Amino acid sequence: MKLLWLDLNSSYAHSSLALPALHAQLANHASITWEVVSATINENCGMVVNNIYHQQPDIIAATVWLFNHEQLLHIVSRAKALLPHCTIILGGPEFLGDNEAFLRKNPFVNCVFRGEGEAAFPLWLDAWNRPNAWNNITGLCYLDNINQYQDNGLARVLDFDQLASPEESPFFNWSKPFVQLETTRGCFNTCAFCVSGGEKPIRTINMTTVRRRLTEIHRQGIKNVRVLDRTFNYDNKRAKELLSLFLEFSPDICFHLEIHPALISEELKQELVKTPHGLLHLEAGIQSLREEVLVQSRRMGKLSKALEGLQFLCSLSQMETHADLIAGLPLYRLSEIFEDIHILAAYGADEIQLESLKLLPGTEMRRRAEELGIQYSPLPPYEVLQTREITVDELQTARYLSRLLDGFYNTPTWRGVTRSCLLKDSTFLTALLAHLVELGLIDQPLSMEKRGLILYEFCKTHYPDFQSAVSIAWIEAGMSLKKLPAERVKTKRQLPPDTWQVLYGEYKETLRLCFLPTDGEKGYWFGFESEEQTIKPVFKATNR
Template sequence: MKLLWLDLNSSYAHSSLALPALHAQIANNTDIEWCTVSATINENTGSVVNQIYRHQPDIIAATNWLFNHEQLLHIVSRAKALLPHCCVILGGPEFLGDNEAFLYKNKFVSGVFRGEGEEVFPLWLKVWNQPRKEWKSITGLCYLDESEAYHDNGLARVMNFSELVPPEESRFFNWSKPFVQLETTRGCFNTCAFCVSGGEKPVRTLSLEATLKRLDVIHQHGIKNVRVLDRTFNYNNKRAKELLNLFREYPDICFHLEIHPALLSDELKQELATLPKGLLHLEAGIQSLRENVLEQSRRIGKLSDALAGLKYLCSLENMETHADLIAGLPLYHLSEIFDDVRTLAEYGAGEIQLESLKLLPGTEMKRRADELGIQYSPLPPYEVLQTREITVDELQTAHYLSRLLDGFYNTPTWRSITRILILENPHFIHELLDHLVQTDVIDTPLSLEKED
């Protein structure tokens, strides 16, 4: 049986862990002939389809993400037309919600997996070409049977996370990218209504010994940047401190972490302050500096603690801390977003990232959209279009503000002067934004760093 994995990414800098993570579990199965076609969403559709066709696979498998959704369907629908005998199986975050309408609309897809695939995908491969009644036992699989009745086998969770074969052991693990990704935990303790991980319970962990072994392999390959995929690195301060001590052993690697500023213990603060310069790059999840907004979003952690923690992180000179805000969250007004940007500049955040809320499949906020007064795009990327608190025009202004921040504050050449101007003049951001909009500059590439 020939299995073709379509590795479709948004750019060549990115690489999905799905293929090596799944392949590693069944790499010794000689009944499966693996092949891959790698592409980006910007490549010619016909060229990618032609590559698939030349392989003549029995199965086409792929991960469906927010940003490859449309192009992926363009490709696999054409491949299925050319290879009608082929079985198309998909997984990924796009299928964490209700999949019935998707399967009826896209009948060239044989089935989709909801949840984590390392344990259940190998089970499906044993019955993939058998009558659909044999698919009933595969947890997480959603499909139409021979009579086109919809079947939903729930949600797949890997409970023996620590027992999985590491993706780095797969021959498909890509060591050529600017960074690699590493999970030391899976799942999230938090309950954020806008996040696909809000319902991922329990948190499952990798032992320190296993983490050390994997870091050794990563280091031996000369990797300089590791993105730790743990949803909240410091959900357990004791474990976070132990991991930081491991990271100390690799001073030539920069570790990118997502950290919750409200959950910093004094002991962890002291540990962070003593780390070598450049060892860590922090993304501080803050989303909003408004208590009512965070409560509506069901984000755990007191705002006062989050602000104190963020201020501390931004004061550390041995690492850079980026902070993020989300426009379109329920109860969040545009005027508050402008004020929060100014506060983050006052704290000295290394970057201020302003994104628009996306109502992702499987999230509580998508299920409650009508109740919360949220209007959003029914197509990827499912961006919020309007709420009770922020209008269509105001969300466009928030988009322009995000562009301004990326072009000025988040550009090292201009960061210091931009921060000074923001703090000295409360109207500076508004005035600069008005100028950029009126001169039609705001939606053109702001490659200002190259102009020094």
């Protein structure tokens, strides 16, 4: 029997764990021949179908999620037309809700899995060509031979720590910029918008196994590990143990973690303070800085504790801390989103990620959408279109604001000056957003240089007090001194003043100096290595 796995991702930088996770459990199924067709959602559909057709599989299997859903159905529907004998089985987060309507609308799909497949999928493979035996396979949903919908509930792998690890499969992809590591499964939290909300019990892998897997990841030369645990610090004792383990792989590996700032114990804080630079990259779950919004969303943890924890995390210069907000949550207004961005910027969050709420299948918020006054797209990615508190136009503004944050605040080159400007003037953020929308640039891909030019011209016209700050950011980014943001920079035969305050670097007479005046004879000096032709300054001083 030949099984073809359709590995369809949003880009080649990403890779699903589903294939190696399932394949690793099937080492004893020698009768199965595995083939893989890998593609991205941007590739020509016909070419992918052609690759599938020439494999002549008996089974086509794939994981479906909101961003590959549409393209994947186009592919498998065509494959089924060419290979009518082929059995198509799909799984993934798209099937955590009621699957009857999907199966009736897409009759080319034979069955779908709801939940975790490592234990149930091998059982289905033993009965793949005997649909009358499918009724005992937990998690399987299908239409039987009299077209009646059969729903076998939700599959959970209770002996999670006994599973063979995905890295043991030859299909584990070591060529990506990062790998994913799941050390726990389930979530203690009850967030109504999340597919893992209330997913219990929480199951863990012991530290010996985690160390063994990380040792192999390190041996393969991987530099970034994304830990898939929904909340890294749901158990502070375990979090401390994991941190200690991660330190064994420093400085070679950087670990990306999701952390709940409201649940950081004093003991864990002490451990985090001691971590070396570059070991951790933290995603701090915030969603909103409004207590009533968090209560309505059934997110656990006091807001006051979350803000205290976030302020602590942002104070740690040796790690990056990203905070997220979700537009479209019930009771959350656009004006409050702008205010929350200012608060997060004041805390010093390294990134502020503003996403639009998506009502995913199987979530409480999707089931209660009408009650909560939420209108949303019935098709992937199921984005919220309007709520009682935020209009269609305001949600569009929030999407534009997300683009602005990604282009300016979340980009290291422009982060410092953007943060400084929006904190010094409460009108700056809304004015810059209106400017970008008016120019028709808010949805356009912009180079780093183009963003600097836009920011400089905007400040020169509307916020002249910020003009020098943009010029400084431009110079320190190594941008051309012949372009507009450097128009006031003096480059010829610059000599140091009698006294100056060195801000970084060490002055040497061999440095090529340039001077940015900010107030008459006062301003900033930047030194460049002449011999090495470095584009960024290695020295900065001021006599302000």
